Amino acid sequence: MSRLAGDAAVTYRGSVYPWHCDQVGHMNVMWYVGKFDEATWNLFLRAGITPGYLRSSQRGMAAVDQHIEYRRELHAGAVIAVRSEILDIEGRKIRFRHEMSNEETGELAAATTILGVHMDTQARKSCPFPPGIVEQARALCRAGAAGPAAAV
Numbered sequence: 001m002s003r004l005a006g007d008a009a010v011t012y013r014g015s016v017y018p019w020h021c022d023q024v025g026h027m028n029v030m031w032y033v034g035k036f037d038e039a040t041w042n043l044f045l046r047a048g049i050t051p052g053y054l055r056s057s058q059r060g061m062a063a064v065d066q067h068i069e070y071r072r073e074l075h076a077g078a079v080i081a082v083r084s085e086i087l088d089i090e091g092r093k094i095r096f097r098h099e100m101s102n103e104e105t106g107e108l109a110a111a112t113t114i115l116g117v118h119m120d121t122q123a124r125k126s127c128p129f130p131p132g133i134v135e136q137a138r139a140l141c142r143a144g145a146a147g148p149a150a151a152v
Helices: 029-047 051-057 131-140
Strands: 009-015 059-070 079-090 093-102 108-120
Touching: 009 029, 029 059, 029 079, 029 093, 029 108, 029 131, 051 059, 079 131
Parallel strands: none
Antiparallel strands: 009 079, 059 108, 079 093, 093 108
16 A cells, blocks of 8 residues: 555656566566656656756756665556655755556555755756755655655
């Protein structure tokens, strides 16, 4: 069962197509990661980490740690949704979680927790988030989870 509340932000909706499946008929791991990546950009948009902000400020984001739990297999034809939450943000780091569910059955198919780092694309090194983004992201954090991000 999902850890995220039913009202958690839906950051991705889609389907599993036959070409997403491996030799044994299950969605291949590369597609889980790809769908989680698409959900990430929708979550970041809600936090103010928009494409426009990244371009105009010469900033970028890098995933530095990711843990994936595979719970239930997904097959061609499955309709899926990813619900996401920001766990914490501080300084240059943001930690967030995605949960992918089979919308027909309600079963949790996979979950991932990711640690991302805010980057200066010119200097090619990490840098702190601006205060406005930190405030906006903290407003999205679930209650009690706005503490410091894991050390990088």
